Amino acid sequence: MPRVRVAAAQINTVVGDLEGNARRIADAYDAAVAAECDLVVFPELTVTGYPPEDLLLRPAFVAQAAEEVAKLAARTGDCVAVIGFPEPGRELANAAAVCAHGRVYGTYRKQLLPNYAVFDEQRYFAPRTAPSELFVVGGVRVGVSICEDAWSPTGPLLEQAAGGAELLVNLNASPYYAHRLREREAMLATRAADAGTPIVYTNLVGGQDELVFDGASLVFGADGRLLARARQFDDDLLVVDLDVRTGPADRSDGRPARRGESLPEIDVSAGRVPPAPVVARVEPALPFCAEVYRALVVGTRDYVRKNGFTDVCIGLSGGIDSSLVAAIAADALGPEHVVGVLMPSRYSSDHSITDAEALARNLGIRTHTVPIEPAHAAFDSMLAPVFAGTEAGLAEENVQARIRGNVMMSISNKFGWMVLTTGNKSEMATGYATLYGDMAGGYAVIKDVPKTLVYDLCHDLNARAGRAVVPVAVLEKPPSAELRPGQLDQDSLPPYEVLDPIIEDYVENDLSVAEIVAKGADAALVARVARMIDRNEYKRRQAPPGVRVSTKAFGKDRRLPITNRWPG
Amino acid sequence: MPRVRVAAAQINTVVGDLEGNARRIADAYDAAVAAECDLVVFPELTVTGYPPEDLLLRPAFVAQAAEEVAKLAARTGDCVAVIGFPEPGRELANAAAVCAHGRVYGTYRKQLLPNYAVFDEQRYFAPRTAPSELFVVGGVRVGVSICEDAWSPTGPLLEQAAGGAELLVNLNASPYYAHRLREREAMLATRAADAGTPIVYTNLVGGQDELVFDGASLVFGADGRLLARARQFDDDLLVVDLDVRTGPADRSDGRPARRGESLPEIDVSAGRVPPAPVVARVEPALPFCAEVYRALVVGTRDYVRKNGFTDVCIGLSGGIDSSLVAAIAADALGPEHVVGVLMPSRYSSDHSITDAEALARNLGIRTHTVPIEPAHAAFDSMLAPVFAGTEAGLAEENVQARIRGNVMMSISNKFGWMVLTTGNKSEMATGYATLYGDMAGGYAVIKDVPKTLVYDLCHDLNARAGRAVVPVAVLEKPPSAELRPGQLDQDSLPPYEVLDPIIEDYVENDLSVAEIVAKGADAALVARVARMIDRNEYKRRQAPPGVRVSTKAFGKDRRLPITNRWPG
16 A cells, blocks of 8 residues: 655635745645655645636736746656646636646646636636546556535546546635535545545635635545544645555556556655654634634635735724624734724714723724714704705714714725724625715625624623623623614614524525515515515625625625516 | 518516516517517517526526416417526526417527626526427428527527528527627628528617616528618517528438427418518617717616616716716606706815806706815814824825715715716726715716716717707816815826726736737836726725626626736
């Protein structure tokens, strides 16, 4: 049984940063060489970052990416590097280059191109149609595949195994959502056992706009057992020694090699002394709330930093949403890079100030206080002639939120701090937020977190901290926008424990109103919620991006027309 | 030579309005029957409207659409109706139902599914893979196909012709961009001549979010000559009599019929007296500026009305952009449904008021004037403690634009008028606009119109009106945002005659900075413009939709990451 040492190089690339990504790849390669690896596997589209979207339509971008791969290949030695890149040609391919000894031995082109949910790969790539070639690395036949290829139970991986592969390596850019790791592990365990072949699964790590890649690269044995797991959400080099069971070259008919083909042979250990064995690491998987929280932290950190910002500002209302966002930001960037802005109005309660100040103290962040009464009074007087004879209502409420939005953006423009918005998924769904008001900002940290989960995350945060980081008063008071005297969320919305499951069924599960009612919900209420969700599509279309943590987030995951008369 | 009377039923559907669309189809069908047609061809996905986007992921929606087709089929008689709909099944198809005599004789499933530009059809549909069946209508073998199918020179249409089709009908939802009609006509002339078969091409008409469908349904003869053209941008029923040349059933091998198949035979003229011939209409095609203007009018009208609004408000600055938008809105909705809002500041010139008032008089629209000084002074005082010791700059400019945004939205919220924004493509590209300020609103009418074309459209508008609807002063003064004393656009941007071609090359043509420089542009300038375009992606992502009139509009047409370090 030959032994190969394989590394999953879980790195945090930046979309479009071809030179930077090449440096990150070279550094990880050097680390793999230092760890005496025979083979190191990088994430999908390593050189470009994922997803590069319409950058792939720019010929200069694709040419430069291929150039970077050639330069990386030129610096490889005995250790084989498998690097993801867009391969130019008559049609573009989502490809992996197998590099060693200063050259590219060959490439693999992805066969199954996802074009659902957040994925648009058929917009850019043509699928491989020819059979996949194997690579012989140190005498072991290796099948290379990319992400979606692994998800078909009869697809490329099983074909490669039948064709004689003794080791499967799979390059991924698999975005996070809650419980996704469990799904990946179940799939890979089955696939490895079915193929009778170990699988090395490298995932990308880090945030890119709406997406967070959670790393947690995996290695499964030929028997379907988990052998190794890399860290979640962090860079890692996961090294394993695999004792590979060798068999007939082509298991489909027992013949010694692929018909008429000779496979690229890569000698990786000429004259080398076998290294001392490594012990495979299985990093622990985070519990649910801690995992979601960490995804929010990483998504926020990378969006802010990768876009060239160092500091953020957040409007603190004393409510639970802005408290959670401030806590996430402080964890993501350091409290010294977070500024809370308190903007009390004539309708603000006393506790809105004291609670916000307590939170800021707990987090160790600075605050500014900008009372909005002068502008509020000015708008009242400016609009009085136009509004003469009308009843006060939504317009008078929203004007306050938009004054606050203006204050936040003025501070942002003045000091170069990114505004983080604080709306949760329940609000984004129902439109219970003011466009250009509290929705104004660069990143909407918790836009995919339903209100009920906001509470859970805060309780869990306090439990993990062993103290009330989010003040108890914030957790206990009833939610209010405080845009008119005595206003409560529950005046306009059903209780969140009722609302959130309806939103989940309507948005994430694509159930119809009738189907949700059939599950036991109130018919009039479901129809009203569905109408709110559909009618507020125009607002969501103008919302900043935020971290996706569910199976269907508002954003590129869910593409509904604004003009839409379907009643649900 | 049998004669068939065919109608292209060019109707304005509403996405999601299944019952309403069914009514529109039934009305057009009845009109085709009254015109004694043998066959009436509807646009692509007639029943759902186009594009239904992720409504197609809702099983209840798809089921209801199929139901509506069954009901429509039940009311058909001798006249054959070809109706577009999403066909449920193991995999969803973009299909057309061939209906007559109270039933569905069969369906055609689209083979070529566009997944580029604004199209995402591979997200929803599986392509037809089996050979396409023909339908025999009154003794004539008819090939049905859908949109993209026609664009392949060797694809479904040629296969149908080789398989014995004597008449080709093609259902479309082909969105407008400038010169698109010319491209369609050139393609169809070639296709008809190559196939040796007449082609009836029905296009959708009307606006849907970013897209405008321009109608202009077409009929080409077997010799490739244009026989008929329907109206651009309006509902129409285009009726032609076609004398169909009959030949061997299967031209590929001269055999009398498809191997082993009997085609659905639909008798359309049992015992009927042949009607008197109709003269085919060739509606004139609009000249360039008038055509673009009409697209803007229709896109605006349908976005406003289909979303349930009747009236709009527009901030009038006395500049050319807001003047053009107001003129478009008045044409789209009637001047009585358009309100101009003047919001002078301490930096406004006298002519900004007088020019805006002159424009409003010329258009016959109402105005409100809301000076923003009270709020401006209030923000100055509110922000003074936070801004102490800083130089006045961008923050102090943007605060004014955001006060205006708040005024517009307050008026919108109060009276239920949709705010139309006035930014042009040159501004959207370079970010020369204030997010939540002048970018705040429901629809961005001219966001795909470069500034140089804004001038052309205004000159053309005045020429067509025979008077200066847009005041001469507006056309002649240098553009200015008036956010500080003496400010001019050209302080921050290159001259628009220089800027616009760079934007076109970088955005629409996907050229690199190096390639644009190679065409003769200044290297530093091109790099600066590319950087401005890329860095302002975050603003565009929060912009309202607007009418697409170019080959690549900001919106679903162009999907670039916000986090993006590619330097162009």
